[in-house]
Amino acid sequence: MFQKALLPLDIHETETEIVSMANYINQIGIKYLRLLHVVSPGWGNRKQIMDKLNNLGVLLHSFGYGITIDVREGYTPGEICEAATENDIGFIFLPWRRKSKVYRTLLGSTAKEVVRLTDQPVLVYKSFPENGKEENIYRILYPTDLKGAAARAVPYVKALGKQASAVVLLHAGQRAADPVSEEKRQKAINKQMGELKNIFSPYFSIIESNSSIGIPYRNILKQVDDKLIDLIVMGRFNKIPIHTIMGSTSVRVVDQARCSLMLIP
Amino acid sequence: MTKDIVFRTSLLIVLLVVGIGFYDPDLLDKVSTAVHTNIINHFGWAYLLSAFLFLVFSVGLAFSRYGNIKLGKDHEKPQYSYFGWFSMLFAAGMGIGLIFWGVSEPLNHYMNPPQHIAAGSGDAAAFAMRYSFFHWGLHPWAIYIVMSLSIAYFSFRRGMPPLISSCFYPLLGDRINGIAGYIIDILAVFATIFGIATSLGLGALQINSGLAHVFNLPNSTASTLVIIGVVTVLFITSSLTGLDKGIQLLSKSNMMLAALLLIFMLIVGPTSYIFNVFTSTLGEYANRLLEMSLQVNPFQGYEWTKDWTFFYWAWWIAWSPFVGLFVARISRGRTIKEFILGALLAPTLLTFLWFSVFGGAALNLELQQGANIGSAAVSDASTALFSVFEYYPLGDLLSLVAVILLLVFFVTSADSATFVLGMMTSSGSLSPPLAKKLVWGLTESAVAATLLLSGGLNALQQMAIAAALPFTMIMLLMCYSLLRALSQEDRDLYSNEKF
Structure with missing residues (x-):
């Protein structure tokens, strides 16, 4: 499940950022990384790009990862999704670049587009060095609506x-x-959350269960802040047509959560 | 104590406003005019959009898979026969207004259309009939349906008290039993009492005009007060006998009397002309429904739209808590589809027929026979109907029948309002205490009489309309809340994904 990951890079990453990513990925148990860079058709010096990717590959290799390098031309989010599908990747590891709201509104975000388009698991890596928090995965948040999509995230x-x-x-x-x-709903939820707790009890020493009412993404964001969550793992909630206009829970959480998150389609 | 918060607070507010209206009618007029003018000027478009949305919502819901859900438990049967149900729907929803406006509205539009239409022309006549259909057609009933359907669903299907605040449980949870819920219910009481008091006052004036016309009674404030007194005794008596006996009996007999009057006018009047008016206006209405639904006339005729369409839409919305609660109460056991189609189509068709017969007859007199009744209708809307009767055989008898219809429709409206007010201020009890009904019945009449004396009736009507703006928001949220509840029920019924 966590053996192979696709790592799209825009080759402007600093050495510190790469080291930070490498340390983070290491915790998950990744053995093999496929580095990908996508250039717009007719743009970019292939040789320069390959040189930079090779340098980054060498740096990552020093952490013990097997490395493959891939350079493609086309629409970046689309190529990322295609590369993931073609190469039997476990998940896409997407470094999140913070951009202003105006920038995001006008130009969008590659990460959000990948989340929207792909059928592969995605780990959106968000780094907040200013928080002074170590980038370790101690506390996981698992939001669920107790339905099929959320259940797929359990493994x-x-x-x-x-x-x-x-x-x-x-x-x-x-x-x-x-x-x-x-009242009936609350009782049923408590029962099912109890069952879920039992499922996770062999794997975690601390399990906390909460129930919330209201707009899901807001409740998820509140938990992230209240419980100092390091990683959200969530199934992508069932899509309904209105989400195309308003944005799904997953896309909103990707956009606003102040921690990394893993989305399971 | 909390049980009576809505009752005490709303009674206090009503008495306070009426007190101001009695001691300083100018102040009340100034404040209410400012509020009313600002709302109509700035939010008229919102009324149009919302009313159109309510119509789309109602029709969509009727034909959706939720249409077969019952407003009650699955085994329940409708409490009233179709005739009894339609009669009460009609009597509570618009009966009184139709008698008042059946002649005078088409004549008013014909004499004073928007500036881009020549007054007194054939175009003006077609416009007058089309817009009379529009103002009294599908939209008002769609507004009522949104309110009554939500209340009926949450009360009879979900077992909650029949209160407007109950419809917000999916959004507010237990907070409906707190300040948020109280505010919604108090606002509903406020709109209902002011609306019914205004109607009572203005209706008494029309009854007085009718009696003056037939019996040469003095058209004075004193006789209007006597009429209010008589109506009060009648509707309180009816209200105290209970819904099943009082309102149903009065509504049914009044519907029969109204039907007789309608048939008489249709046969004695220009029958084929009336059917021509009915058919062509129905066609134009159907053809231009979308255009009229969203037509604000920003370039030409905006003042006309403000004076008529915005006013009507605000008025129907302000009336919706009262009509909605009452209609919900009488619709238990019907399916959503049956309820929506019944409440949308039957009263609308009857209204169209009414306008075609009375409006058509009036336009025929004005256009074909040179009778000068248009200007009289514009100067005093309450006498227009009686002016038309003058040109018909048994005119005095017809006027008397119209006065009786007015009187009985008033009694049924005030009776229903008294029941609804009692219910709203007794935590939704379907058998509100007699004392509360008596208090509200007397308050309605006292408010009407007091403001008739001080000249604050118009201000009161404006206050009722001002309440329509928050109610528009409330009703939009109501649609969302109802959809959420229905989709939940749908999930429970049709899928295996249960909690």
């Missing part, structure tokens, strides 16, 4: 139990239409 959460010590389970749902149904 990934279990696998991360080797590294993380605590998992926070968050049920993000909507209130029932009347008090009696709401």
Whole structure:
């Protein structure tokens, strides 16, 4: 599951950033990295690009990773998704570049586009050195609506139990239409969250379970701040047409969460 | 104590406003005019958009997969027959207004259309009929449907008290039993009491005009007060006998009387002309429904739109808590589809027929026979109907029948309003205490009489319309809340993904 990862680079990464990424990936247990750079058709000096990628590959190799280098031409998010599919990649590791809201609104974000387009798991790596936090994966947040999409993330959460010590389970749902149904709903959720706790108990020493009502992405972001979460692991919530216009929960969390996150399609 | 918060607070606010209206009617007029003018000037477009959305929402819901959900438990049957249900729907929703405006609205539009249409022309007549259909057609009923459907669903299907605040449980949770819920319910009481008091006052004036016309009674404030007194005794008596007996009996008998009047006018009047008016206006209405629904006339005729369409839309929205609660109460056991199509189509078609018969007859007199009744209708809308009757055989008898219709529709409206106010201020009890009904019944009449004396009726009407703006927001949220509840039920019914 965590053997092979695709790492798209824009070759402007500093050595510190690469080291930081390498350390982070190391915690997950990656053995093999495919470095990818996408150039716009007709642009870029191939030789220079290959040289830079080779240098970065050498640096990453020193951490013990097997390295393959890939340079493609085309629409960056589309090429990233295609490379991931073609090469039987475990997940795409996407470094998140902070950009201003105006920039994001006008030019969009490659990471958000990849999240929207791909059918592969994606790990969006967000670094916040100013927080003074070590970039270790101690506390994982697993948001769930107790449905199929969220259930697909369960094996990934279990696998991360080797590294993380605590998992926070968050049920993000909507209130029932009347008090009696709401009481029934709460009871059913408590029961299912209890079952989920049992599933994770062999993998984590600390398991916390919470339930929330309201807009899911807001509740997820609140938990990230309140519980000092290091990594969110979430299934991509079922898509409905309105999400195309308003943005899905996953895309909003990608955009606004102040920690890394792994999205399982 | 909390049980009576809505009752006490709303009664206090009502008495306060009426007190101001009695001691300083100019102040009330100044404030209400400022609020009303600003709302109509700045948010008229919002009323149009919302009303159109409510219509789309209602039709969409009727034909969606939620259409088969019952407003009650699955085994329940409708409490009232179709005739009883339609009669009460019609009586509570618009009966009184149709008698008042059936003749005078088409004549008003014909004499004073927007500036891009020549007054008194054939185009003006077609416009007058089309817009009379529009103002009294599908949109008002769609507004009522949104309100009543939500209340009926959350009350009868979900077992919550029949209150407007109950519809917000999916969004607010237990906060509906706190300040947020109280504000919604108090606002509903506020709109209902001011709306019904205004109607009572203005209706009493029209009854007085009718009686003056038939019996040469003095058209004075004293006789209007006597009429209010008589109506009060009648509707309080009806209200205290309970919904099933009082309102149903009065509504059914009044519907029959109205039907007789309609048939008489249709046969004695220019029958084929009336059918021509009905058919062509129906065609134009259907053809231009979308255009009229969203037509604000920003370039020409904006003042006309403000005076008529915005006013009507605000008025229907302000009335919706009262009509919505009442219609919900009588619709238990019907499916969503049956409820929406019944409440949308039956009263609308009857209204169209009414306008075609009375408006068509009036336009026929004005256009074909040279009767000069248009200017009379513009100067005093309450006498227009009686002016038309003068040209018909048994004119005095017809006027008397119209006065009786007015009186009974008033009694049924005030009776329903008293019941609804009692319900809203008794935590949604379907059998509100008699004392509360009595308090609200007397308050309605006292407010109407007091403001009739001080000249603050117009200000009161403006206050009622001002309440429409927050209610528009409330109703938009209501649509969302209802959809959420229905989709949840849908999930529970049709999928295996249960909690």
